[in-house]
Amino acid sequence: MDDDGIETDAWAADEGAAADSPIPASSAWRPGDHPGHRQFLNVGDLPLEADPVGTLPGVTLAYETWGELNAARDNAVYIAHALTGDSHVWGPAEPGHHTGGWWNAMVGAGRPIDPTRHFVVSANVVGGCQGSTGPASPHPVDGLPWGSRFPYVTMRDMVAAEIALADHLGIDRWRLITGPSMGGMRAIEWAVTVPDRVGAIAPVGSAAATTADQIAWSTSQLAAVFADPNFRGGDYYDAADGEGPHVGLGIARMIAHTTYRSEGELAERFGRSYQGAGDPLGRGGLFSVQSYLQHHGRKLARRFDANTYIRLVQAIQSHDVGRGRGGVETALARYTGPALVVAVDSDRLYPLKNSQLLDAGLSGSNGVKVVHSPVGHDGFLVESGQLNAFIAEFEAGL
Numbered sequence: 001m002d003d004d005g006i007e008t009d010a011w012a013a014d015e016g017a018a019a020d021s022p023i024p025a026s027s028a029w030r031p032g033d034h035p036g037h038r039q040f041l042n043v044g045d046l047p048l049e050a051d052p053v054g055t056l057p058g059v060t061l062a063y064e065t066w067g068e069l070n071a072a073r074d075n076a077v078y079i080a081h082a083l084t085g086d087s088h089v090w091g092p093a094e095p096g097h098h099t100g101g102w103w104n105a106m107v108g109a110g111r112p113i114d115p116t117r118h119f120v121v122s123a124n125v126v127g128g129c130q131g132s133t134g135p136a137s138p139h140p141v142d143g144l145p146w147g148s149r150f151p152y153v154t155m156r157d158m159v160a161a162e163i164a165l166a167d168h169l170g171i172d173r174w175r176l177i178t179g180p181s182m183g184g185m186r187a188i189e190w191a192v193t194v195p196d197r198v199g200a201i202a203p204v205g206s207a208a209a210t211t212a213d214q215i216a217w218s219t220s221q222l223a224a225v226f227a228d229p230n231f232r233g234g235d236y237y238d239a240a241d242g243e244g245p246h247v248g249l250g251i252a253r254m255i256a257h258t259t260y261r262s263e264g265e266l267a268e269r270f271g272r273s274y275q276g277a278g279d280p281l282g283r284g285g286l287f288s289v290q291s292y293l294q295h296h297g298r299k300l301a302r303r304f305d306a307n308t309y310i311r312l313v314q315a316i317q318s319h320d321v322g323r324g325r326g327g328v329e330t331a332l333a334r335y336t337g338p339a340l341v342v343a344v345d346s347d348r349l350y351p352l353k354n355s356q357l358l359d360a361g362l363s364g365s366n367g368v369k370v371v372h373s374p375v376g377h378d379g380f381l382v383e384s385g386q387l388n389a390f391i392a393e394f395e396a397g398l
C-alpha cells in the first residue's frame with residue numbers, strides 16, 4: 001500500500017512467481033512469441049541520426065494502450081520507459097511479460113495517470129528487446145538476428161519512432177509525456193523536437209544531457225559485456241552451446257544497480273553483514289550486499305538482451321538535447337509549455353543539479369520537486385506516495 005492508501009501490491013504475487021520462472025537467457029522477444037497485451041505498428045524505414053548505415057529498415061514498434069482517446073483527442077498521456085523497462089507500464093504479469101507493470105503504482109483508477117480519464121500509451125523503444133525492432137530481431141535480408149549489425153540509435157531516433165506511433169493513433173498533441181530516467185530524456189526530446197505536439201512534460205530523475213560521470217559509469221558496464229567470451233562480438237543468438245554473455249550482462253547490472261541505490265541505503269540495509277552463515281573473511285562466503293547485487297545481476301541477465309543493453313546505454317551516452325541546436329539552453333527554450341521536473345534527493349547517478357539545470361532551462365517549470373528518499377535513483381520506482389502526489393497535482397493543473 002502506498003502513502004495514499006492505494007493498494008500497490010495487487011500483482012506482487014505474479015512478480016514474485018515470475019522471478020523464479022525459467023526465463024530463457026537473453027530473453028529477447030521474437031516474432032511469434034506471445035504478444036501479451038501488446039499491439040505492433042510497422043513504422044517503416046526509420047532514418048537514423050548518427051549511424052553511418054543511415055536507415056533502419058522495416059521498424060516495428062511494440063506498444064500498449066489503456067483507456068480511450070476522447071472525442072476532443074486531448075486526453076492522451078505517453079509514458080516513456082527507462083533503460084530496462086518496456087511497454088508494460090501497467091497490469092499483471094501475463095504471457096509475454098514475466099512481471100507486472102513497472103509503474104503499477106502510478107497508473108490505475110484513482111491514480112495520477114488514470115485510464116478511466118486518460119488514453120495511456122507506452123511503447124518499447126527502437127533497439128529494445130520487448131517486441132520493438134532490436135538487435136535480436138530478424139535482419140530483413142537474411143532473416144538472421146541483426147546482432148552486431150544492429151545500428152547505433154539515439155534518443156532522437158527513438159522519439160522519431162514514437163512520433164510515428166502518435167500519428168498512427170491520431171494523437172496530434174499529448175496532454176502529458178512523462179517518464180523516469182531514460183524515459184525523461186525522451187520526454188525532453190519530444191518537447192524540444194515537436195513542441196506544438198506536447199501539452200506538458202514531467203521528466204523524473206533525468207537530465208538534458210548525459211554527463212561525463214554518467215558516461216563513465218556506463219562505460220564500465222559496456223566493458224563488462226564486451227569482455228564476456230560469450231558475447232562473440234554481438235553474434236551470440238545462435239551459438240551452438242546456447243550461451244550468451246549472461247555473466248558480462250550480470251556484472252554490468254551489478255555496477256549499474258549500485259549507482260541506482262544510495263551509499264546511505266546500502267549502509268543502512270546491509271552494513272557489513274554476511275549473507276547467511278557464510279563468512280566472507282577468507283572462507284568463501286559473501287557480504288549481504290554482494291549477494292544482493294548478484295541477485296539483481298542474475299535477474300537482469302535472465303530477462304534482458306545484452307545487445308539491447310549495449311545499444312540503449314549508447315543511446316543514453318549520446319543524449320544531449322542541445323546537440324546541433326545551439327546548446328542545451330537554446331534547445332530547451334524551444335519548449336515553453338508546462339513542465340514538472342522531479343528529482344530524488346539521494347540520486348547519485350542523476351543528481352539534483354541535473355534537474356536544477358533542466359528547471360532553469362524550461363520556462364514552464366516552477367522549481368524542482370524533490371522526492372525525499374534514502375533509496376537513490378530507483379526512488380522513482382519505490383517512493384510512489386511522494387511521486388504520485390507531485391504528478392497528480394501537476395496533472396490536475398493542466
Ligand SMILES: CC(=O)SCCNC(=O)CCNC(=O)[C@H](O)C(C)(C)COP(=O)(O)OP(=O)(O)OC[C@H]1O[C@@H](n2cnc3c(N)ncnc32)[C@H](O)[C@@H]1OP(=O)(O)O
Pocket residue numbers: 016019081082083084085086102180275288289291292293295296299378381382
Ligand atoms: C522503467 C523501468 O525502470 S523498468 C525497470 C524496473 N525494474 C527494475 O529495475 C527491476 C530491478 N528491480 C529493482 O531494481 C527493484 O526491485 C525495484 C527498484 C523495482 C524495487 O526496489 P526495492 O523494493 O527496494 O527492491 P530491492 O532493491 O530490495 O530488491 C528486491 C529483491 O532483492 C532481493 N534481495 C534483497 N536482499 C538480498 C540479499 N541480501 N541477497 C540476495 N537477494 C536479495 C529480494 O529477495 C528481492 O528479490 P526479487 O525482486 O527477485 O523478489
Ligand SMILES: N[C@@H](CCO)C(=O)O
Pocket residue numbers: 082083084085180181182260378
Ligand atoms: N531500474 C531502472 C534504472 C534505470 O533508470 C531500470 O532498470 O531501467
